[in-house]
Amino acid sequence: MDKNKALEILQNLLKIQSVNDREAEVADYIKLLFDAYPAAQVTEVNYAPGRSNLVITIHGERPGKMLGLAGHMDVVSPGRIAAWRHPPFAGEMDQQNIYGRGASDMKGGLAALICVLLDFLANKRAFAGTIRLFATIGEETGNYGAAQLTQQGFADDLAALIVAEPSQMQVEFTHRGVIDYELNAKGKAAHSATPDSGNNAIDQLFCFYQAVTKLMATKTKIDPILGPLLHNVTQIVGGEQINTIPAQARLYGNIRTTPRYPNRDIMVELQSLVADLNQQPKNQLTLRFHYPERPLPGNPQAPFVQLFKQVASRALGQEVAVVGDGGATDASEFIRAAQKIPVVIFGPGNTSGHQVNEYLTINDYLAAMTIYQQVILHFLR
Ligand SMILES: [Zn+2]
Known part of the structure; x- marks a missing residue:
């Protein structure tokens, strides 16, 4: 595809303020691009x-x-707009870079995939099989777009998957999963001079905190690529005032799982820990999980991963690394339908995502397009 047209498509995507919402406007724009090609089956899933x-x-x-x-299609909040050297939703560009919220994470990757497909259609490129593009909503806040598409069967027949998240032009074959949980403690308020007539909800949280820290310390298996399981209590809210025994307290925890510890096992253990603690007379704890995302297992030697590495190394003129990553992606949902398929996370972009002055180099953007095109043509030969 013509370089200017490819850049214009990315600029137009960046101008849509799809901050954790309004992905339908992005979807409408993408639909418009494919309107000229009846060979493309376009399905909108609300x-x-x-x-x-x-x-x-x-x-x-x-x-x-x-x-x-x-x-x-979603992006995170731009943060403090005044701190941006280029406005976050203008799609501004200079000789080297294109700027804006989502340039790296990940309208750059999405636009590159779109341009490759448009090029396939315009030039009637020959391949065997089927290419399916998923443009999803709500990835940043829980991957619920990918979850919905997977539930509705759109991922059932996948033989392999490319997720175009920014990978600093490295080939990622595995990533961590995540479990966010919320623990609520229900106590009983009382004057702090007569604490026995109340039930201290914060004490209950500490009781849990000690138990969960002990439990997580037993998880010593190390993933060779991703490292250990990570657990952190990240937020505590509770109490009413300094001389009142707190009736309510809440704690949030974040666990970064690895393929060594499937999410389901950890969730079951946490649930039974809370059930055990609730056997003690004062404890009234309830546990809730928020959008758990499973880790992506992977094999660096899988033919699809190796194909990607070869194609990317050739296109970039240097050996491309095959690595793992700490963050979960939409792949955590899609692999529910196709558990054994090889997945590669590869996308143009750098570590400027989720910060002010997010940008993407034009070179990375164009190189990713070449790489996607060649991988698709090889895989669907
Ligand atoms: Zn992303």
Whole structure:
């Protein structure tokens, strides 16, 4: 695709303020781009008002495998707008870079996938099998767009998946999962001079805190790529005033799981820990999980991973590393439908995502397009 057209598409995506919402506007724009090509099957999957996923399916000349391509349409908040050297939703550009919220994470990757598909359609490139693009909502706040598409069967026939999250032009084959939990303690208020007539909710939290710290310390298996399981209590809220025994207290914890410790096992252990603690007369604890995302297991030697490495190394003129990453992606949901498929996280972009002055180098953007195109043509030969 023409370089200017490719940059214009990314600029237009960056101008849409899809901050944890309004992905339907992004979906509408993408739909418009594919309007000229009846060979592209476009399905909009609505999640909530103003929030729609988009699935674009293109069949090759002959039957074959299905390759999935995924990118999310939401971006995180721009933070303090005055701190940006270029406005966050203007799509400004200079000789080297394009600037804006989502340039790296990940409208750059999404735009690169879109441009590759448009190029396939415009030039009638021959391939066997099916390419399916998933443009998702709500990745940053819980991957619920990918969850919805997976539930509705859109990922059932995948043979491999590329997630275009920014990977600093490295090939990621595995990543951590995440479990966020919320623990509520219900006590009874009382004057602090007569504490026995109340029930201190903060004491209950400490009781849990000690127990959970002990439990997590037993998780000593180390993933060779990702490292140990990580657990942190990240937020505590509670109490009413200094001379009142607190009736309510709440604690939030964040666990970064690895394939060594499947999410389900950890969640079951946490639940039984809380059940045990509730056997003590004063404890009234309730545990809730928020959008747990499973870790992505992977094999660095998988042919798809190696194909990606070869293609990327050739295109970039240097050996590209095969690595793991700490953050969860939409792949955590898509692999529920296709548990054994190889997944590669590869996308243009750097570590400027989620910060002010997010940017993407034009070189990375264009190189990613070349790499996607060649991987698709090889995989669906
Ligand atoms: Zn992202």
